[in-house]
Amino acid sequence: xxxxxxxxxxxxxxxxxxxxxxxxxxxxxxxxxxxxxxxxxxxxxxxxxxxxxxxxxxxxxxxxxxxxxxxxxxxxxxxxxxxxxxxxxxxxxxxxxxxxxxxxxxxxxxxxxxxxxxxxxxxxxxxxxxxxxxxxxxxxxxxxxxxxxxxxxxxxxxxxxxxxxxxxxxxxxxxxxxxxxxxxxxxxxxxxxxxxxxxxxxxxxxxxxxxxxxxxxxxxxxxxxxxxxxxxxxxxxxxxxxxxxxxxxxxxxxxxxxxxxxxxxxxxxxxxxxxxxxxxxxxxxxxxxxxxxxxxxxxxxxxxxxxxxxxxxxxxxxxxxxxxxxxxxxxxxxxxxxxxxxxxxxxxxxxxxxxxxxxxxxxxxxxxxxxxxxxxxxxxxxxxxxxxxxxxxxxxxxxxxxxxxxxxxxxxxxxxxxxxxxxxxxxxxxxxxxxxxxxxxxxxxxxxxxxxxxxxxxxxxxxxxxxxxxxxxxxxxxxxxxxxxxxxxxxxxxxxx
Numbered sequence: 001x002x003x004x005x006x007x008x009x010x011x012x013x014x015x016x017x018x019x020x021x022x023x024x025x026x027x028x029x030x031x032x033x034x035x036x037x038x039x040x041x042x043x044x045x046x047x048x049x050x051x052x053x054x055x056x057x058x059x060x061x062x063x064x065x066x067x068x069x070x071x072x073x074x075x076x077x078x079x080x081x082x083x084x085x086x087x088x089x090x091x092x093x094x095x096x097x098x099x100x101x102x103x104x105x106x107x108x109x110x111x112x113x114x115x116x117x118x119x120x121x122x123x124x125x126x127x128x129x130x131x132x133x134x135x136x137x138x139x140x141x142x143x144x145x146x147x148x149x150x151x152x153x154x155x156x157x158x159x160x161x162x163x164x165x166x167x168x169x170x171x172x173x174x175x176x177x178x179x180x181x182x183x184x185x186x187x188x189x190x191x192x193x194x195x196x197x198x199x200x201x202x203x204x205x206x207x208x209x210x211x212x213x214x215x216x217x218x219x220x221x222x223x224x225x226x227x228x229x230x231x232x233x234x235x236x237x238x239x240x241x242x243x244x245x246x247x248x249x250x251x252x253x254x255x256x257x258x259x260x261x262x263x264x265x266x267x268x269x270x271x272x273x274x275x276x277x278x279x280x281x282x283x284x285x286x287x288x289x290x291x292x293x294x295x296x297x298x299x300x301x302x303x304x305x306x307x308x309x310x311x312x313x314x315x316x317x318x319x320x321x322x323x324x325x326x327x328x329x330x331x332x333x334x335x336x337x338x339x340x341x342x343x344x345x346x347x348x349x350x351x352x353x354x355x356x357x358x359x360x361x362x363x364x365x366x367x368x369x370x371x372x373x374x375x376x377x378x379x380x381x382x383x384x385x386x387x388x389x390x391x392x393x394x395x396x397x398x399x400x401x402x403x404x405x406x407x408x409x410x411x412x413x414x415x416x417x418x419x420x421x422x423x424x425x426x427x428x429x430x431x432x433x434x435x436x437x438x439x440x441x442x443x444x445x446x447x448x449x450x451x452x453x454x455x456x457x458x459x460x461x462x463x464x465x466x467x468x469x470x471x472x473x474x475x476x477x478x479x480x481x482x483x484x485x486x487x488x489x490x491x492x493x494x495x496x497x
Contacts, residue, residue, distance in 0.1 A: 003027055016042075187253040190267045197491060199310040202230055203237035203269035214309065219460030219485030222474055229273075229310055237269040268494065273310045275318050278325055281307070285332065289374055294343075298336045305329035305462060305478055312494045319493045326490070327369070330462040333477050335368035335378070338447055355389045356430050362386065363394060363434045364442050364449070366401070376405050383418060390429040396422030397436055441465040444476045460487035 003024065006015035012035045019028040032042070191204040198217070201210035207230065214220040223230075241250045254270040261267050281304040288297035308326050313319050342361035345354050362382040370378065379402040386395035399418040407415070433449065440449035441456070444464040450456045455468050459475035460482070466473075471484040481487075 003031075007031060185264075187255075187267060190264050191253070191269050194265060195268060195494065197312050197494060199233060199273070199312055200269055200494075202233045202310070203272075205234060207234075217488050218309065218490050219481045219487040220309075221482035221485070222480050225306060225480050226309070229306065233272045233310060236272045271312060273307050273312075275311060275313055275321060278304060278308060278311055278322075282325065282328065285329075286371065286374075289332065289336070290377075294336045294340055298333060298340070301329045301332045301336070302479070305333065306480065308492075309461075309490065311492055313492055314494055316493065322490075322492045326462060330464055330477055331369040334442060334444055334464065335365050335370060337444075337476070338365045338368070338442070339378075341447060352430070356432055359386050359389050359391050359394065359430060359432050360434055361447065363398075363432070363436075364447060366398065367440075367442065372405060376402060376407055376411070379405070380411065383415070386428075387418065387422070391432060392422040392425040393428045394432065394434065394436075396426070443467045443470070445470045445473070457484040459483055460485045461490065 003015050003019045003022075006012075006018060012031055016028055016031045016035070019025075019031060188204040191200055192206050192209070195201070196213065198210040198213040201207075201213065210230075211220070211223060214223075214226075220226070237254055239252045239254055241252055243250060255261055256268040256270050257266070281300060285297050285300040285304060288294075288300055305326065308322055308329070311322055313322060338361050342358055342365070345357050345361065348354050359382075362378075362385040366375070366378045366382050368378070379398050383395050383398035383402065386392075386398060396419050399415040399422070402415045403412060403419075406412075438451055440451045442448070443450055443456075443466055444459075445466055448467075450465055450467060456465050457468055457471045458465055459478060461480070462475060462478045464475055464477040466475075466483050473483050475481045475483055
C-alpha cells in the first residue's frame with residue numbers, strides 16, 4: 001500500500017526505494033521501467049542488508065475461536081416453520097397425492113392465497129430443482145391455472161393494505177420477542193438498602209443519608225470533626241484491583257461476613273471501627289491519665305468518643321458496652337478539662353477568688369465517675385488542695401472518702417491523720433460553692449454545680465449536663481452535638497436493622 005500511494009502521488013523514486021527495501025523486486029523493476037530510467041543511472045540505491053517486507057504479526061488466538069458470551073433471544077415469528085421462503089413445504093416425493101394434499105393443507109402453504117397472504121412470486125415448485133417421479137405428475141395436477149381458478153371460485157381478492165398491516169404486525173411481534181437485559185443493583189446500593197446504621201450508609205457512599213441519620217439519632221450539628229472518620233470508612237470499605245497498566249482499576253466492595261452472606265439481604269460493609277479496637281483506645285486513655293498526661297488523655301478520650309458513633313455490634317450485650325464506653329469517655333473528658341482548668345488557675349496570681357476556684361475545681365473533679373485508682377488520685381489531690389487553703393471541713397470529707405476506697409496502708413495512715421487534724425477545726429476559711437451532701441451534676445461549660453431540682457439541658461449524644469443558658473450551643477465534651485436537641489438515641493446494633 002505504501003508503494004502504491006507513493007507511485008500514485010508521483011514519488012517514483014521513493015516508491016522504487018520502498019519496493020526494493022522490502023524485497024518487492026518485480027514491483028521495483030516495474031516502477032523503474034515505467035519511469036524510463038536505466039538501472040545503471042540509479043545512484044544511492046543501496047539497501048541495508050536483512051531488509052524484508054513488514055507484515056502484521058499473526059494473532060495468537062483467532063477471533064473466530066473465542067467463546068464470547070451470547071445473549072439468548074427468543075425466536076420471532078419468522079424463525080419457526082412459519083417461513084415464507086421455505087421450499088420444503090411443497091409435496092414430498094414417494095407419497096401418494098392424497099397424503100401430499102393433506103400435508104399441504106395442514107401446513108397451510110397452498111391455502112395462502114385464499115387467506116390473502118402474499119407469499120411472493122416464487123412460492124410454487126422450483127422448476128430447476130424438480131421432484132422427479134411422481135412429483136412431475138403432481139405439478140401438472142396442481143398447476144398455476146388450477147390455483148388461480150380455485151382462488152377465483154372462493155371469492156378471495158388480494159388486498160395490498162391488509163398484507164402491509166400483517167407484515168407490520170409480524171415485525172412488531174419479532175421485535176417484542178427481544179428483551180434487553182436489565183442493569184443489576186450495585187452492592188453499594190444493597191448496603192444502603194439493608195442497613196439504617198449511619199456507618200453503613202457512609203460505607204455505601206450515601207453521605208447525606210448518614211448525616212440525616214446522625215442528626216435524628218444523636219443531634220449532630222457540626223460534622224467537621226467527623227470528616228476524617230467519614231473518609232476513612234468510605235475508603236476502607238472497598239479494595240482497588242489493577243488489571244492492566246492502562247485499564248481503569250476495579251473497585252471491589254469488602255463485605256463484613258463474606259463466608260456467611262449467601263443472599264443479598266445479608267450483604268453489609270466491612271467493619272472499620274469495632275468494639276475491640278475501642279477497648280484498646282480506652283486502655284491507652286487510662287494509661288495517659290495514670291501518668292498525669294492529661295492533654296494526651298483528653299485527645300485519646302475525645303477520639304474514642306467520636307469513634308463510638310461508627311461502631312456497629314451484633315448483640316445487645318455489646319450495644320450496652322458501647323453505652324458504657326460513651327459514659328466513661330464523657331466523665332473522663334469532663335474530669336480532665338476540670339483538672340486542666342485548675343492547673344491553669346494555679347499559674348495565675350494568688351488571690352482569694354483564685355483560691356476559691358482552685359478548691360472548687362479540685363472538689364468537682366472528685367465527683368466525676370472515674371476508675372477507682374484515678375478516683376483515689378483525685379481525692380488525694382483535692383484533700384491536699386483544700387488543706388493548703390485552710391478548707392478543713394472539705395479536706396476531712398475528702399480524706400474520709402479516700403479511706404472508704406481502701407487505699408494502700410501508707411495512704412490510709414495519712415488520710416486518718418488528716419481527718420484527726422480537720423476534726424479539731426471543722427470549718428472552711430473560704431466560701432466555696434461545694435456541698436457534698438447536696439446531690440449535683442457538673443455543668444460541662446461553666447464547671448459549676450447544677451443541684452437536684454434545678455433546670456438543666458443535656459447533650460443528645462454524650463448526655464453531658466448544662467445550665468439552660470447554654471441551650472442550642474455545641475457540646476463542650478463531644479464538640480459535635482447540639483445541646484438540648486431532640487434525638488432518638490444512638491443506634492449501634494446491626495441486627496436491629
